[in-house]
Amino acid sequence: MIGEKIRCLLAMLGTDVHSKGIRTLAQLLRDRGVEVIYLGEHNTADGLINALIAEDADVVGLSYSTATYLHYTRDLLVKMKAAGVDDVPVMLGGLIHADDEPELREMGVKGIFGPGSSMTQIVAFLQDVTGKTLTAP
Amino acid sequence: MNAPPKPDETQRAADIAAHLEDVSVKLSRTATWSGIETQPSYGPEDIRDTDYARDLGNPGEYPYTRGAYSQMYRSRMWTLRNIVGYGSPEDTRDGIENAIRMGTAGINIVLDTLSQEAIDADHPVLSADAGQEGCSLPMVADFEILLKGIDVTRQDIAWHSTMMTYPMVVAMALRQGKDISKLQGSHMPDHLQLRLAGWSEAIVPAGLGHRTTVDCVEYSAKNSPKWALGCPQAYDIRERGMSAAGEIAIGMAIINQTFGDLIARGMHVDQVAPSMAWVSTSDIDFFEEIAKFRALRRVWARTMKERFGSVDARSQRLRLACHTSGRSLVYQQPLNNLSRAAVQTLAALLGGVQSVETCTYDEPICIPTEEARELATRTQQILANEIGAARTADPLGGSYYIEKLTNDVEAEALAMLAKIEGIGLIKAIEDGTIEGMMDEYNYRHQQELDSQQRIVVGVNKYLPKNSTLPKRFSLDPGRMTSHIQRFKERKAGRDMSVLRSKIDALYQVAHRRENSHQAMIDALVADGTTGEVWGTVRAANGLPYDPFRAIESPFQYPKP
8 A cells, every 4th residue: 555654562561671773763764754643651551551542553663672582472462362363474673582582483573673673674574574665755 | 808798797786886885984973972073183273272281280280181190100000990789789799890800890789779769679679680780789788798707997889870879878887886987988979960860859859869969979078088079970861861971061060059058057168079970971973072071071170170179189179980981882783892892892991991991792682691701801901911001191181172172162161061050050950951851862863874974883874783682780689579579578667666757856957957867877777778768758858758659668757
């Protein structure tokens, strides 16, 4: 679909304060025409899902710099399923260790953008999972 | 007779030529890492306006540009620090003992993300974070387990944390019957820095946070004058996204606001400033960081004397606590981080800092392993014993380049400081001006990486062919599970009538916007938890008890 904007919700879960990366990503995505719904840090899974439903986002992007991402992501995906919004693809970024990728994929994470990932890869992923084409603003 | 080269040989030669072109080191940037443009060389004309006595002074003399002490490392070696903290109090205690055996001079403790946000370890939504990235210390009893047999009025413990740490340590000392006027050690009371470094308005509102800093500094200066205050905590501000000049600007804005408020409460700058040390970073640009440390001492000295009327040299000579830059270390080919951290540590020493923690090379990957921490310690020992970094004070002083860069960093810092103070610091934080400055810095930085105007080895050039990641730190979760169980049991076994009366008193004091430190300490002595005590202060300030809004306060607060 051309002309319809990709709506991407960006958030962090738990007590992680390292939001530098996700703030920069928000700006870089906006530059490319993505409509970013920025929740920032310190969200609970319930709060995130409420926002997701209210905002009707196409994709959820989570960023992590602490080692608890397996726990928080699994918890979110279970609750998304219970809330009936598990059709919304989830992508992860930040300090994601390569060894954890199979487990994350298995629990249903669609995109993993750890260290060394590029904007080109993230943009290609967003277009692929949403079926929408980005046009610069 | 030479036969003409075969086609595949021609191709191989071309490949080699292309490869050589690719790997040869070229000047990729003429500006400093923070963006100050530099010249091919510098001479006397570049520092024509610099007056030695007025702008530099000998080491140990005003304005302390060349160092805080005349003999520098000959009289006081820098303190080799190594931070420890993970899991339960028992886990961290083991880590401290290992670090001391390895040659770490002081005990340096980092708290887990929950304790750093004054949230209890058994929080129903956040418990998974307990023991992550630091030690879980939700109540005084946990401090007692961690420090069993260690006398806090004799041992210098550096706490890498802000929220609730000082009241916790004082409460523990009081429970042990110690004289808190003899309390040793340090922590980092700067809450505005937290607000800017991702704690956000939800966890640390700027107004309440700043008032808590001022309360803490006032209480400590009056009651525990030997306790050192790492303020401002400019490290996190810089790591978050700031230039070298920006570190000075925002740090000084915090200092000016804090001193202004303390003076309004009737204190004198010389009652407080001698206890303070600036918590700084040493980032990747070697010369710029050295210039920053020098410019910073000069700005500090002049501010104390000219703006606040200090007459005590101890207030004017700034001491610097340095932790090398974590943001400059990269995940790709992590052993390269040993080189980065070594050069950053050298810059800190040539810049005349009083303590250094060298980052471990595995910092971007996991909680430091034992081996990585040992190597960080060895880096400093090599610099101290083999390289000759400690021999002579301010060894680069008088270099045309360093003096010019010192002037440039200072000028940029003062211009930024004037801009922030023009808006007003608290307002500039609340309205997002300062976060906007950081976002802008990070955005430009990323764009320059993408366009290769800025090269980071292994990240956007010279990519490793087959880099293996080091072993990850792993921790037996058994002790954490028992720690959380013990925490719940301890809470269930408390004398609630005593605690309730202390919580009531705290609420009243905090509601009147008075210094609530004594009341916080009293509640902690009565076995209040970090979440309960800070939650009560929050509630008294009209905020939700739990910033995540997942739990309600177990206490009934008086209706105001």
